[in-house]
Amino acid sequence: MNDLDELKSLLFGAEKQVLDSIQERVQKPETRVVDVADVLPEAVRMSHRQGKELVRNLRDPVGQCIKESFHAEPQEYADALYPVMGPAIRKSITQTLRAFAQQINQTVEQSVSARGLKWRFEAWRAGVPFGEYVVQKTLLYRIEQAYLISRENGLLIEHVHHDASRIKDSDAVSAMFTAIQDFVKESFSPDRTGRLETADMGDFTLWAVHGPHALLVCVIRGVPPRSVRTDLSAILERIHFRYGESLRVYSGDQASMGGVEDELRDCLELEELQVEEAGQRRPPVALIVLALALAATLAYFAWQRYELAGERARLLDGLNSAPGYFVAGVERDGRRFSVSGLRDPLAPPLSEIALTAGIDPARISADMRPFQSLEEQFRLQRAVESLAVPSTASVTVDGKVLRLSGTATREWLDRARSLTAVAIPDYEFDDSALQLAEIAALHDDVSRLASADFYFVEDARFRESDVQRLTNHAATIRDIADRARRLGLALEIIVTGHTDGLGAQEFNERLAQRRVDAAVQQLLRAGLDPQLIKPSIDVGAAGTAGALPTRRKVDVNLALSGPD
């Protein structure tokens, strides 16, 4: 140590020691490794949390590592992946197969043969889908025994069987099967990768499913469907998954494989179920309920259909028998009916017919064109309506006779008669009870003019005023006579001459005659038909007290009598 160093050590003694130790740590790889190992986990954690940088940088080297170890130890990876890959691959295959199976089902289902129908019925009775039933019918099998055998030494790990099929020494069977397996492989498989997977002997089939450490051998009665192999594989995989390491190192100690029997028993249950399904399964309650509900619904619909058909028939009957309807069609749309055809406006309304048929009129829509029915009641009704009967008269139908009563004008009567003759020629027209309005009016006029007196001053000389009155009266009578003649009535004009009765009878009679003649003269002058005039005299009783001037007169009376 020189002076300078001594000085250094005096000045920076402590620092130099620290420096030296740091230098030593940095230069010695072992210490560096320890240091890095200390912080590495935390560093990785933090870096990962901060972002994707670490993952990105590790991807290539880690990928390379995995790739290389795959190459170096493929078997290890295969064994490790076996429990994972099996289910994944099988799932995909199962889906494909299922679609395929469905296709087959459809094909089978579409085929209609005598046997197909029989099976269809049986499947329905057993409550099994038809396709499934066909499979059961064609593939009946039962797994009698299952052996789980160590691949390494052929030792039996577990053996399950149905009670009936006890066999003597399953250990020997297991070993023998392994020996046969080895023999077959060594003898017939050039590269020794082949495996004995099935063997047939009489009613039995032997199936072997191979796993990395164990194989599952099943003795099956009958012909199992291919899908059973998938189920067996799944069971074997599950066993591998659960007992992986124990299986690999299995050397005959069954205690190391506790519980594997239950796993293996699944093999037997798997197909026991299938066997039962073939015969004993009853349709589930839900299916029965569903079937009943379906039947009830169908019955309801059938009943409703029947009911609706009945309603339709009744409606049609009603329409056909109703006057004034011509039905072209009655369509049913759900619960509604629509009627099309012809309807006389005089016919009863459609709603009335619907009600008679027991159907709510709201459920009926109609497309009816109007027409005139020639049915008797409509002809009659229409004819009567066309008569425009005046309020003073009335028409009644009595059998085939149309009876008129009351009063009406001749003009109306003539028109009514001709209308009736055209519209209802088969009816008789009885107007005997009908009074013509003209005749009534004439009678009125006649009764009003029934009696009129015309006075004389003396002798046969009219009073001045009565001359003119008689002239007027005569004109009125002439008018009435004209009307009576036109109406076919007989009019009598009775002219009676009177005296006051004073004086001699004979004188008075002559005087009365002269007075009548004077009056008739006047009437004739007015143009009256002389044949209508009936003259007579009334001289009054002789000897009555006083001479009454009011008896110096003639009176003119009218009498109307109907056509005989």
Next chain:
Amino acid sequence: MNQVNSKVCVVGDFAVGKTSTVERFVNNHFSDKYLTTIGVKVDTAEVDLTQDLKLKLILWDIAGTTEFKHVEMAYLRGMSGYILVADGTRLTTISAARELKTQIEATHGELPFVFLLNKSDLQHAWEVSDRQREKLVNEFSSELFVTSAKTGDHVAGAIARLAELIAERELFGPQ
């Protein structure tokens, strides 16, 4: 009671008495007829080791051979131990057994085994001299058994010994 299953292979040259030995041990029966084994014949036998441990031996009686081919190698896979059988009336079968043992050890490592020098009842035809026998004792020590499938001599003892070896190895692992 605990039961452990173990696979045991019976190997050796043709007609040394492998099948006869297994038949004697399993069914306590012997036949003079020679029916050569083809491939493999499997039998099982239980050996009580302790009061609560039983070993079930799955005995693979493999067709006689002087050298394992692929098929036989496959048969050996996963065995816990093996029985070497030689015929005391034919010296060549002893060297064949040695060959087979070497082959097994090359592929499976050291495994429990017993060496059976069979047909001890056939004294007139016995070819193994005392010197040769001494050599075999040195070579296989307590694993060597001179047996007779015909009379049943030492058969059960030999197999019981193998069961013990296997159990030891199972419990304590390979030494």
